[in-house]
Amino acid sequence: MALIDFKCENCGxxxxxxxxxxxxxxICPKCKSTSIVRVYKGKFYGKGGSCGGGNCSGCNGCGH
Ligand SMILES: [Zn+2]
Structure with missing residues (x-):
């Protein structure tokens, strides 16, 4: 279980x-959209990006 930040791609x-x-x-609590992206924070994601659930070689620790 984890507390994860998200951003809605539909309404921001x-x-x-x-x-x-x-x-x-x-689901977005504001517009109910399912177009949600994770917002990674912390030392594992300090390069301004994330693996997006794909290649995890550059983000040690995200669990993908
Ligand atoms: Zn939204």
């Missing part, structure tokens, strides 16, 4: 959710 809303696993669907 920033919010956070407590998710139990990566498969859990996240």
């Amino acid at each position: 809303e920033d919010f956070f959710e407590i998710v139990n696993n990566d498969e859990e669907k996240v």
Whole structure:
């Protein structure tokens, strides 16, 4: 279980959710869109990007 920051691609809303696993669907609390991207913070994601669930070689620790 982790507290993860998200950003809605539809309306730009920033919010956070407590998710139990990566498969859990996240919905924007403002517009109910499912076009959500994770906002990675912290030392593992300090390069301004993320692996996006794909190549994890450059983001040690994200769990993908
Ligand atoms: Zn939204």
